[in-house]
Amino acid sequence: MNGSHIPSATRNQQLVTLIQDVLECKDIGSFRKKVEDIMKYYDNYSGEKISFNDYRSLREDLRQAYDSRTLERGLYYIRRLKKSLEEWRDNGINDINLNRWKDYDDIITDSLWNFRRRDSSGSHLAWYWGNFIPQIPRQLILRYTKKGDWVLDPFAGSGTTIIESLRLGRKCLGVELNEDTVRKARGMIGNALEGTEWYLISGDSTSMDFKKLLEERKIQDVSLIILHPPYHDIIKFSNDPRDLSAAKSLKEFILGFSKVLSNVRPVLRKERYLAVVAGDKYSKGEWIPIGFKLMEETAKHGFKLVSIVVKNYEDTRAKRGQLELWRYRALLGGFYVFKHEYIFIFKKSGADRV
Secondary structure, eight states: OOSTTOOOTTTOHHHHHHHHHHTTOOSHHHHHHHHHHHHHHHHTOOSSOOOHHHHHHHHHHHHHHHTOSSHHHHHHHHHHHHHHHHOOOOOSSSSOOGGGGGGOTTSOOSSEEEOSSOOOOTTOOOOSTTOOOTHHHHHHHHHHOOTTOEEEETTOTTTHHHHHHHHTTOEEEEEESOHHHHHHHHHHHHHHSTTOOEEEEESOTTTOOHHHHHHHTTOOOEEEEEEOOOOTTSSOOOSOTTOGGGOSSHHHHHHHHHHHHHHHGGGEEEEEEEEEEEOOEEETTEEEOHHHHHHHHHHTTTEEEEEEEEEEOSOOTTTTTOHHHHHHHHHHHTOOOOOEEEEEEEEEOSOOOO
């Protein structure tokens, strides 16, 4: 639910009129009768679309008023409901109406994200090995942008972030090193999402002049940056020396990531958010905490850490069909099989570097 079907004074004047009528009640009996009539009305509602989550929240509010023991308490709940429908309150960075916060069941606020399966709806096709699940950019976009805002993805891959941005009414600019991937992704995104504003550029984010890139497209700044780099050499995407997955050492990999941070920071709007999606790796008997190393590097660039999310996953291509083998290896080697990756949420702070 993205808020597009939340009842309001302008979208559903009938509801506000019915509620106003309830406020005229002088005794608890007539009050409950009118509240019950509203619930029955929406039980059989066939007019303007209201999602299940919207109506469930609305009915809970009405039920709370109906169950009140006194008229005074019931009227308090109804006045509160009326206010939530007529007034919009947000935090300035997204389209969430805080007066109707219960309506947003699909927006996660916990730091542990469990997804049963990858979202394959719309134009999402898992043809690109190593792309993240669409639910990750979706959650980030809903929390940290408004409709019409620009989102930047410097490791665009097959365009997952672009697709989710466009589906949610945002605009997106993606940069991807691999030209073949760009060509294929452009065709798939363009065919599925015509009439939307987006760019997928073939280029190297470690050396890209993002300010110039935005200026050429008359984009002032971006409201959210999502970085999902390779997890060093777990998946080697190419032999291109500019490819971070081809970095000869972890130090060289982190240096390349640091260059990307330096390049993208100036185009992020003040006090807005940057997310780093990263996993760890296990190599030669050692756990390599890539995620936390990237977290530390990001903090050096004037970004303030505000949250760490752990996204759990049960199945990956690397382990598919080998669950028993990995269990055996864990028992043999004394380690634990990790099924998670991190989402580090940062907020831009301080002055831009020259």
